[in-house]
Amino acid sequence: MGDPSARHPRHNKAEVFAQLRYAHAREVTEDYVEMIADLIEEEGEARSVALAERFGVTAATVNNTIKRLERDGFVTSRPYRSIFLTDQGKELAEKCRKRHEIVYNFLIALGVDPAIAEFDAEGIEHHVSEETLAAFSKFSGN
Amino acid sequence: MGDPSARHPRHNKAEVFAQLRYAHAREVTEDYVEMIADLIEEEGEARSVALAERFGVTAATVNNTIKRLERDGFVTSRPYRSIFLTDQGKELAEKCRKRHEIVYNFLIALGVDPAIAEFDAEGIEHHVSEETLAAFSKFSGN
DNA sequence: TTTTAAAGTTAGTCAAGGCTAAATTGATTT
DNA sequence: AAATCAATTTAGCCTTGACTAACTTTAAAA
Numbered sequence: 612m613g614d615p616s617a618r619h620p621r622h623n624k625a626e627v628f629a630q631l632r633y634a635h636a637r638e639v640t641e642d643y644v645e646m647i648a649d650l651i652e653e654e655g656e657a658r659s660v661a662l663a664e665r666f667g668v669t670a671a672t673v674n675n676t677i678k679r680l681e682r683d684g685f686v687t688s689r690p691y692r693s694i695f696l697t698d699q700g701k702e703l704a705e706k707c708r709k710r711h712e713i714v715y716n717f718l719i720a721l722g723v724d725p726a727i728a729e730f731d732a733e734g735i736e737h738h739v740s741e742e743t744l745a746a747f748s749k750f751s752g753n
Numbered sequence: 754m755g756d757p758s759a760r761h762p763r764h765n766k767a768e769v770f771a772q773l774r775y776a777h778a779r780e781v782t783e784d785y786v787e788m789i790a791d792l793i794e795e796e797g798e799a800r801s802v803a804l805a806e807r808f809g810v811t812a813a814t815v816n817n818t819i820k821r822l823e824r825d826g827f828v829t830s831r832p833y834r835s836i837f838l839t840d841q842g843k844e845l846a847e848k849c850r851k852r853h854e855i856v857y858n859f860l861i862a863l864g865v866d867p868a869i870a871e872f873d874a875e876g877i878e879h880h881v882s883e884e885t886l887a888a889f890s891k892f893s894g895n
Numbered sequence: 896t897t898t899t900a901a902a903g904t905t906a907g908t909c910a911a912g913g914c915t916a917a918a919t920t921g922a923t924t925t
Numbered sequence: 926a927a928a929t930c931a932a933t934t935t936a937g938c939c940t941t942g943a944c945t946a947a948c949t950t951t952a953a954a955a
Contacts, residue, residue, distance in 0.1 A: 625809025627875055628784070632913085634876060635777065639942075642770070660902060667767025672943055674904065679941080691903055691950055721888045733769055734776060734880025743873045746863045774943085781912075802932060814913055816934060821911075833920055833933055 631738075638737045641707045642666070643676060644685055647696055648704035656693040711736050713748050720751035773880075780879045783849045784808070785818060786827055789838055790846035798835040853878050855890050862893035 646665055650657040663673045677694060680686045685700035696704060714736045718728035739747070788807055792799040805815045819836060822828045827842035838846060856878045860870035881889070 624807055627872055629809045631876055665766055667771045669944065670903065675942070718885060718888075721892060723885050723888050727882055727884045730769055731880060731882050731885045734773055735877050738873060738876025738880065740869055740873050742869045743860060743865050746860075746865050750863060811914065812933065817912070
């Protein structure tokens with residue numbers, strides 16, 4: 612039968628799934644930096660309590676996640692103070708905001724109901740490549 | 754200010770995120786039942802070693818996941834034997850297969866490169882509502 | 896200024912989903 | 926029949942992301 616690695620050429624999906632696992636780890640980070648940016652814009656600052664309310668999780672969970680985001684260089688925080696985005700965090704938040712908007716507008720252009728478009732965009736946005744995003748953008752006329 | 758629940762009507766996203774967290778738990782299940790169905794069709798049976806190879810994880814990880822799937826009623830398995838889908842598992846696999854196809858065909862119809870479409874479909878499929886799926890289906894002419 | 900309430904933190908627990916290393920089982924060779 | 930090899934299982938560990946309960950800090954009211 613020859614080289615085993617050539618036996619199932621159409622099924623070498625391992626890399627796809629590996630990247631999907633990595634992608635999931637990024638989703639929470641992206642949701643947080645987006646939400647923090649929203650809060651800073653809308654309320655002037657990002658407090659744990661607001662994040663907890665909007666994500667529907669406890670304050671303890673927010674605390675854990677913020678620590679991880681800080682470790683990974685996306686935010687800065689000091690005990691009992693509000694949360695700030697680093698330059699890296701701001702950059703990611705802005706990228707996510709644009710991407711979210713493109714996905715949402717695309718679904719609207721497709722004729723999807725706004726409420727459903729908002730919900731689906733939240734899930735889809737993390738899994739759209741640059742190429743597909745460009746196709747979405749082109750379809751809805753930028 | 755009245756009812757606090759009406760104060761931020763555009764920001765009651767907690768439910769959206771709660772559903773997304775639930776959705777993630779379903780993704781692995783869906784990927785596994787889909788892959789098991791593929792293996793049974795293509796190779797006559799679904800063995801742990803094949804799942805491990807295709808997902809790019811170790812056999813131990815497959816073992817854990819299969820136990821969870823069995824607990825949740827999607828598969829049956831006996832020690833050192835191959836894995837079978839229950840009726841519930843077959844149903845989910847078939848639903849996923851159809852949905853995957855619709856998403857993939859839709860991306861192709863949009864002009865996305867097949868390799869990228871395949872990759873993105875794998876991530877997007879788990880986050881598409883029935884309504885959006887219908888819109889995709891309609892766009893690519895079924 | 897003292898008390899109280901809200902916000903934030905810490906400690907400990909759990910499930911999912913990964914891993915490695917070691918043990919076991921089943922199947923194939925010799 | 927015994928040895929060997931591949932597949933599977935088990936045990937133990939890790940990280941993420943959730944929780945509750947208890948504690949501390951900050952801010953606001955009395």
